[in-house]
Amino acid sequence: MSSTASTQSGQTVQRLALVEAIQDGLYTEMAQDDSVVVLGEDVGKNGGVFRATDQLYEEFGEDRVIDTPLAEAGIIGASIGLAQTGMKPVPEMQFMGFMYPAFDQIVSHAARLRSRSQGQYSVPMVIRAPYGGGIRAPEHHSESKEAFFVHEPGLKVVSPSTPYDAKGLLAASIHDPDPVIFLEPKLIYRAFREDVPTKPYAVSLSEAAVRREGNDISVYTWGAMTRPALIAAENLSQSHGIDAEVIDLRTLSPLDIETITDSFKKTGRAAIVHEAPKTGGLGAEIATTIQEEALVHQEAPIKRIAGFDAPMPLHSLEDYYLPQAVRIQDGIRETVDF
Amino acid sequence: MNMKNEAGNTDLPAPVRQDSELVQVLDAEGNVLPQASVPDLSDRELLELYETIKLARHFDQRAISFQRQGRLATYAPMTGQEGSQVATSMALAEQDWLFPTYREHAAKYAHGMELASLFEPLRGYRDGYAIPEDVNVMPEYIPIATQVPQAMGMAWGHKLQGKTDTAVLCHLGDGATSEGDFHEGLNFAGVFDVPAVFVCNNNQWAISVPRERQTASETIATKAQAYGIDSVRVDGLDPLAVYKVTSEALEKARNPAPGELRPTLIESVQYRFGAHTTADDPSVYRDESEEEAWRDRDPVDRIEKYLYNEDILDSDLESEIQDRIEQAVSEAIETAEQTETSPDNIVEHVYDDVPARLEEQRDELNRLREKYDDGAFSEVLE
Ligand SMILES: Cc1ncc(C[n+]2csc(CCOP(=O)(O)OP(=O)(O)O)c2C)c(N)n1
Numbered sequence: 176m177s178s179t180a181s182t183q184s185g186q187t188v189q190r191l192a193l194v195e196a197i198q199d200g201l202y203t204e205m206a207q208d209d210s211v212v213v214l215g216e217d218v219g220k221n222g223g224v225f226r227a228t229d230q231l232y233e234e235f236g237e238d239r240v241i242d243t244p245l246a247e248a249g250i251i252g253a254s255i256g257l258a259q260t261g262m263k264p265v266p267e268m269q270f271m272g273f274m275y276p277a278f279d280q281i282v283s284h285a286a287r288l289r290s291r292s293q294g295q296y297s298v299p300m301v302i303r304a305p306y307g308g309g310i311r312a313p314e315h316h317s318e319s320k321e322a323f324f325v326h327e328p329g330l331k332v333v334s335p336s337t338p339y340d341a342k343g344l345l346a347a348s349i350h351d352p353d354p355v356i357f358l359e360p361k362l363i364y365r366a367f368r369e370d371v372p373t374k375p376y377a378v379s380l381s382e383a384a385v386r387r388e389g390n391d392i393s394v395y396t397w398g399a400m401t402r403p404a405l406i407a408a409e410n411l412s413q414s415h416g417i418d419a420e421v422i423d424l425r426t427l428s429p430l431d432i433e434t435i436t437d438s439f440k441k442t443g444r445a446a447i448v449h450e451a452p453k454t455g456g457l458g459a460e461i462a463t464t465i466q467e468e469a470l471v472h473q474e475a476p477i478k479r480i481a482g483f484d485a486p487m488p489l490h491s492l493e494d495y496y497l498p499q500a501v502r503i504q505d506g507i508r509e510t511v512d513f
Numbered sequence: 514m515n516m517k518n519e520a521g522n523t524d525l526p527a528p529v530r531q532d533s534e535l536v537q538v539l540d541a542e543g544n545v546l547p548q549a550s551v552p553d554l555s556d557r558e559l560l561e562l563y564e565t566i567k568l569a570r571h572f573d574q575r576a577i578s579f580q581r582q583g584r585l586a587t588y589a590p591m592t593g594q595e596g597s598q599v600a601t602s603m604a605l606a607e608q609d610w611l612f613p614t615y616r617e618h619a620a621k622y623a624h625g626m627e628l629a630s631l632f633e634p635l636r637g638y639r640d641g642y643a644i645p646e647d648v649n650v651m652p653e654y655i656p657i658a659t660q661v662p663q664a665m666g667m668a669w670g671h672k673l674q675g676k677t678d679t680a681v682l683c684h685l686g687d688g689a690t691s692e693g694d695f696h697e698g699l700n701f702a703g704v705f706d707v708p709a710v711f712v713c714n715n716n717q718w719a720i721s722v723p724r725e726r727q728t729a730s731e732t733i734a735t736k737a738q739a740y741g742i743d744s745v746r747v748d749g750l751d752p753l754a755v756y757k758v759t760s761e762a763l764e765k766a767r768n769p770a771p772g773e774l775r776p777t778l779i780e781s782v783q784y785r786f787g788a789h790t791t792a793d794d795p796s797v798y799r800d801e802s803e804e805e806a807w808r809d810r811d812p813v814d815r816i817e818k819y820l821y822n823e824d825i826l827d828s829d830l831e832s833e834i835q836d837r838i839e840q841a842v843s844e845a846i847e848t849a850e851q852t853e854t855s856p857d858n859i860v861e862h863v864y865d866d867v868p869a870r871l872e873e874q875r876d877e878l879n880r881l882r883e884k885y886d887d888g889a890f891s892e893v894l895e
Contacts, residue, residue, distance in 0.1 A: 217720045
């Protein structure tokens with residue numbers, strides 16, 4: 176859809192920002208499969224408040240790109256019903272902080288219709304939601320509560336950190352026969368661009384990505400925190416000769432335990448970076464998994480660099496709340512110097 | 514121009530459409546309509562109503578331009594809705610409670626909040642959310658419709674404790690009527706017959722989604738029927754009409770006549786002239802001509818013309834009021850710009866006592882601040 180298509184080694188690519196890659200992913204999947212429909216608040220004419228569904232209404236019409244009443248439980252409940260008729264709903268929750276009215280529909284029904292019906296019924300749908308802080312947003316617009324959904328069996332939870340992955344993971348999510356919570360790190364919606372193939376492709380929902388190889392410590396992260404983690408790793412390699420391996424989990428549920436533990440077996444040290452509150456966050460799960468699988472390789476206590484156990488402050492203080500590169504560097508050094 | 518849409522909805526069009534169900538006092542020119550009765554307000558009270566509405570308009574303009582200069586974060590404008598906001602709050606008694614949304618800046622101010630405290634959250638400081646002890650205003654509600662059952666609950670609590678001289682007024686948007694919380698709240702209100710007044714500010718749009726996409730009901734007021742409570746539709750751009758219906762509804766909430774019900778749903782029919790928020794671009798989803806059609810009924814002009822017609826206002830007094838308003842808003846901005854908070858504020862007020870674990874997190878942050886200085890934390894995350 177973007178005009179900047181170019182050909183590189185025989186493959187047509189466009190330089191897209193993450194949100195544009197999501198838009199392109201939706202476009203690509205909708206063009207291929209008539210059963211894919213997008214629905215939600217302001218997704219139609221307005222093209223979504225972040226423009227993730229830009230032009231889709233004009234392209235596919237109001238029966239496939241549907242502005243609904245302002246009702247999250249209605250949107251998800253209706254999507255569960257739509258899915259029973261062979262359609263593939265891709266509902267948008269405008270912000271993760273406004274998903275809670277739909278929580279009951281998601282956890283009590285979308286997540287367990289398959290097990291409840293002993294495999295007879297399923298809910299193939301992808302719930303998209305922008306999440307996370309750092310954009311000077313009002314209260315409730317910066318939530319990062321992925322752990323709520325990771326905790327619920329029957330759901331898959333995905334969070335891309337690059338435009339390429341955003342399109343590919345979205346495709347895999349739409350092809351997936353189970354409900355997927357697709358969390359979009361809005362801090363990096365437009366932060367940078369990269370080459371994204373125009374053709375359809377999928378990125379597997381079962382593999383974490385090793386973004387930077389290293390031998391001294393494994394840094395586990397996802398979504399918007401991947402970038403400060405990589406910056407921290409680069410800085411430390413220059414300033415202190417610390418060689419950190421940075422792993423972007425990409426799929427938060429189910430976790431790619433093999434990649435997580437293989438890296439730890441190599442480095443013996445771990446730092447987990449997430450912006451969600453520390454207590455009960457996904458970091459706790461990763462740390463425990465490492466202990467269960469690879470305790471004998473451990474050289475230092477596992478470090479969590481996370482948000483506070485407090486509501487996200489308004490923007491004047493949010494830089495102190497989110498794990499910045501400086502905090503990540505400090506945490507890595509503490510672990511390596513243990 | 515007839516704005517009756519496909520679904521047969523009868524929202525107020527401009528310039529004047531006769532709608533027998535819609536309560537109006539003033540016509541578009543600020544003249545009292547035949548058969549309408551002007552609410553019982555002294556000249557002083559009428560001028561206060563006018564001045565507060567004018568102040569709200571000025572506040573809005575300043576806030577929007579400050580946002581454009583990068584001095585405020587996302588702001589939800591209220592131009593067009595000030596008349597209804599101020600009139601509903603002026604109808605409240607001091608002991609009554611107000612449940613505002615993110616757009617009811619003027620309603621909060623008119624019920625006792627300081628102007629500066631309205632600017633502070635927009636500058637990123639939660640300090641401005643603090644409510645003075647003698648002001649009966651709840652903090653603004655951003656998640657849509659969540660205030661409705663809570664307002665009902667507070668009214669119910671007052672009733673259960675025999676405090677029926679206190680009514681609760683709850684604001685919501687037309688979009689909010691689609692959420693489950695709206696229906697649950699109103700249903701409870703009917704079942705428990707509570708002293709609450711729900712004001713739906715039907716500004717025709719929920720971001721880009723028009724009123725007729727929220728409900729196939731002919732009006733929002735008709736929804737009250739399903740819950741066994743009263744309702745009234747009022748011209749929300751007519752401050753005198755809004756004041757009238759709100760006072761009556763509040764009075765009924767406190768002192769119902771035998772057989773009368775306490776709760777009321779008011780549909781205040783108005784228009785959002787500007788963008789949904791400063792992050793929104795209405796030209797993507799609506800026609801400019803629609804806005805123009807409503808402009809003729811601007812609440813500020815209407816009350817102003819009425820006061821001139823009645824010789825309550827003249828040009829000297831008008832400019833005196835304008836000066837006072839501009840000064841008040843400037844001072845509020847200055848105060849708000851002086852606000853500062855320490856990062857310790859992140860952990861404060863989460864619990865009555867800061868738990869040990871949260872204290873550790875704060876101490877860790879302060880250790881890092883000392884080690885690397887504060888500038889290191891503002892290095893952009895992107
Ligand atoms: C539960 C929830 N869902 C979505 C949003 C995002 N959102 C903010 S305002 C808005 C539209 C609200 O429309 P309406 O209720 O008519 O009030 P208005 O903004 O027009 O005053 C939406 C969808 C939200 N704040 N809360």
